[in-house]
Amino acid sequence: MNHFLSVKEVYNLDVLVRNALLFKKTPFADKHLGKNRTIGLLFFNSSLRTRLSTQRAAQNLGMEVIVMNVGADSWQLEMEEGVIMNSDKAEHVKEAAAVVGQYCDIVGVRSFPSLTDREADYSEKVMNQFVKYTGRPIISLESATRHPLQSLTDLITISEYKTKARPKVVLTWAPHVKALPQCVPNSFSEWMNVADVDFVITHPEGYELAPEFSGNAKITHNQNEAFEGADFIYAKNWSSYTHYGQILNQDPAWMVTMDKMKLTDNAKFMHCLPVRRNVVVEDAVLDSDHSIVIPQAGNRVWAAQVVLKEMLMGLNRKESPYLF
Ligand SMILES: NCCC[C@H](NC(=O)CCC(=O)O)C(=O)O
Ligand SMILES: NC(=O)OP(=O)(O)O
Numbered sequence: 001m002n003h004f005l006s007v008k009e010v011y012n013l014d015v016l017v018r019n020a021l022l023f024k025k026t027p028f029a030d031k032h033l034g035k036n037r038t039i040g041l042l043f044f045n046s047s048l049r050t051r052l053s054t055q056r057a058a059q060n061l062g063m064e065v066i067v068m069n070v071g072a073d074s075w076q077l078e079m080e081e082g083v084i085m086n087s088d089k090a091e092h093v094k095e096a097a098a099v100v101g102q103y104c105d106i107v108g109v110r111s112f113p114s115l116t117d118r119e120a121d122y123s124e125k126v127m128n129q130f131v132k133y134t135g136r137p138i139i140s141l142e143s144a145t146r147h148p149l150q151s152l153t154d155l156i157t158i159s160e161y162k163t164k165a166r167p168k169v170v171l172t173w174a175p176h177v178k179a180l181p182q183c184v185p186n187s188f189s190e191w192m193n194v195a196d197v198d199f200v201i202t203h204p205e206g207y208e209l210a211p212e213f214s215g216n217a218k219i220t221h222n223q224n225e226a227f228e229g230a231d232f233i234y235a236k237n238w239s240s241y242t243h244y245g246q247i248l249n250q251d252p253a254w255m256v257t258m259d260k261m262k263l264t265d266n267a268k269f270m271h272c273l274p275v276r277r278n279v280v281v282e283d284a285v286l287d288s289d290h291s292i293v294i295p296q297a298g299n300r301v302w303a304a305q306v307v308l309k310e311m312l313m314g315l316n317r318k319e320s321p322y323l324f
Contacts, residue, residue, distance in 0.1 A: 001137075001279070001307065001310035001311050001314055002137050002311075002314060003138045003139070004135055004137075004138075004140060004148060004192065004307050004310075004311065005124075005127060005131075005138065005140045005143065005146065005148065005202075005222050006140075006141045006146050006148050006187070007148065007151065007187075007190050007191050007194060012217040013049045013155070013194060013195065014086070014157075016152065016160050016306055016307075016310075017152075017155055017156050019306045019309070020152070020156050020299075020302040020303055020306040021159070021160065021302065021305060022158065022201075023060070023301075023302045023305045023309075024299075024302045027060045027301075027305070028060060028308055030060075030061055030062075031060065031061065031062045032062060033061050033062060033063035033138050033309060033312045033313070033316075034062040034308070034312055035056065035062045037038055037062075037063045037064070037066040037104055037105045037106070037312060037315070038063065038065070038066060038068075038103065038104050038106075039054075039058045039063050039064070039065055039066070039104060039105065039106045039107070039139075040066045040100050040103060040104035040106075040107045040108070040306070041054060041055070041066070041067045041068070041107075041108040041141065041252055042066070042068055042070045042100065042107065042108065042109050042130075043066065043067070043069050043070060043071065043110045043141070044071045044109075044110060044111040044112070044126075045071060045111065045112045045142075046197060047110060047123045047141070047142075048273075048274070049272075049273060049297050049300050050110060050142060050150075050300070051067065051141075051180070052141075052150065052303045053153070053297075053303075053304050054141065054149070054248040054300075054304045054308075055067065055299035055303050056301050056304075056307060057302075057304035057308055058187070058302075058304075060125060060301070060305055061305060061308055061309060061312065063308070063312075066103065066104065068082065070160055074091075074096070075089075075091040075096070075161050076088055076089040076090060077089060077091055077092070077093050077096050078090070078091065078092045078093065079093050079125060079126055079129055084132045093126075093129045093130070093133060094114065094129075094133050094173050097129065097132075097133035097134040098133050098134065098135060100134060100136075100201070101133075103138045104136060105136060105137075105315060106136060106137050106308065106312075106315075107130065107134050107137070107138055107139070108137060108138070108139040108140075108141045109126075109130050109138060109139075109140065109141060109143070110129060110140075110141035110142050110143075111126040111127060111142075111143055111144065111182070111235055112142065112144065112181055113144035113145065113181050113182075113183070113245075114144075114244055114245075115179055115181065115239060115244070115245030116244075116324050117160050117257070118241075118245075120144075120232075121144040121145060122144070122145055122210065122215035124143055124144055124145060125144070126143070126144065127140060127143040127144065128316045137311050137314065139240030139307060139311065140306070142183055142184075143183065144181070144183070145181075145182065145183055145186050145187075146183050146186055146187040146190070147183045147184050147185055147187045147208075148191075148252050149174050149300065149303050149304055149307065150184060150187065150188075150272050150300070150303075151187040151188050151190065152162075152191070152303040152306075152307070153296065153297075153300050153302075153303040154188055154191065154270065154296070155191055155195055156269075156302060156303055157270065157292060157295065157296045158195075158197065158232055158287070158297075158300050160291060160299075161187060161232075161268050162231065162232075163227065163231070164231060165196070166196055166197060166198055167197055167198065167231035167235065168197070168198045168200065168229055168230045168231050168232070169192055169197045169198065169199050169200070169230070169231065169232045170200045170201075170202060170226050170227060170230045170232065170233050170234065170236050170267075171185055171188055171189065171192070171199070171200070171201045171202070171217075171234045171236065172201075172202045172203070172223060172226065172227075172233060172234070172254075172256065173185075173202065173203035173204060173207050173236070173237065173238065173254060174235045174237050174254050174255055174256055174279075174280040174281065175234065175237060175249070175250050175254050175255060175279055175280065176237035176247075176249060176250075176276065176280060177246050177250075177279060178247075179236065179239035179247050180237050181237055181239070182209060182210070182213075182238045182239070182241055184236050184238070184272050185201075185209055185213075185236050185237045186209055186210065186213040187213075187240050188234060188236070189209060189213045189215065189217055190202065190213050190215070191192035191255040192217070193215040193216060193217060199217045199218070200217065200218045200219075200220065200226050200230075200245060201217045201218070201219045201220075201226075202219070202220050202221065202222065202225075203212060203219075203221070204221060204248070204249045204254065205221055205316040206240050206242060206243060206248040206249065207238065207240055207248065207249070208241060208242055208243075209238075211243055215311075221288055223254060223260070224260065224263055226232070227260050227261075227263040227264050227267075228264070229264065230263075230264040230265060230267045231264070231265055231267055232267055232268050232270060233256060233261065233264060233267045233268070233269050233270065233273070233290075235256045235270070235271050235275075235281055236271065236272065236278055238278075241260060248291040249252045251303070252279075255270055255279065255280065255281060255282060256269065256280065256281040256282070257281075257282050257284070257285065258282065258284040258285055258288070259288050261288075266290075267282075267290065268290060268291075269281065269285050269286070269290045269291045269292065269293065270292060270293060270296055271293050271296075272296075273293055273296075273297055275293070286289075306323075
């Protein structure tokens, strides 16, 4: 694995999930692999889980970790090519990314979408600049359109908790007070569409995801119908893709409640977190046995660790091609 930006870089999904669960049993089995290797984690946006779990995963592999809140601590970066840099942005990504590449063997980047310029966001302008100029393998820590470490975690968690060979997995839109990215639902859909699950998406009208992500999923505007017989309920708010970045609906009737969970086949409740209680999902669900959001977040470590292991093995192969 060179870069990790989407499910497309994954050669064998089943093996990746199985190896992640092996790390859960023996976290330090590959402690030697990251010796004298450094990962740099660059955050343009806030994070709790991604930052700590990736750091922990790297440490489990024996790596050194450097973290920077680019949005707050370093220079503001210019992402456009060929511009006159007379605004507030002091440094171009061409230099910044290349310099970070001098200090690190692998670089992680978190950069949310603007939600104002759909074309720029969906062309992954920022992430691609880092891929182009860092000269190192890049791991997405949530980009403008995807959150692959989260989706791998979700697949690992579903594999762990499923009680049927082919569970029914429902992605449901839920209300929110802010306009949020489509990354998590895009990415979740992309991964579920290649996994062995019965995948259903439910959302109000106007919240259709980009077709490249929703793919062949069953889509319904009837949330109750979607919940019937479900084994997993995955809740998430997102802003509109078609009316780009807008909030079209804040109807509290879309909140996940205990009454709705009763329609399911005793489903597990999942959310990537952070979650707003009693807006997205009511307390009663989050505090019940339905909720697996904490072990789900715990699995972020094993997802990051299995991806970093693949990347480290790739680096070793490149540097010592005759040993492999
Ligand atoms: N990394 C996981 C989700 C990050 C982001 N959520 C948020 O920004 C929530 C912010 C709030 O609730 O104020 C999102 O939806 O993509
Ligand atoms: N789920 C997730 O990515 O959480 P953070 O935004 O806290 O990293």
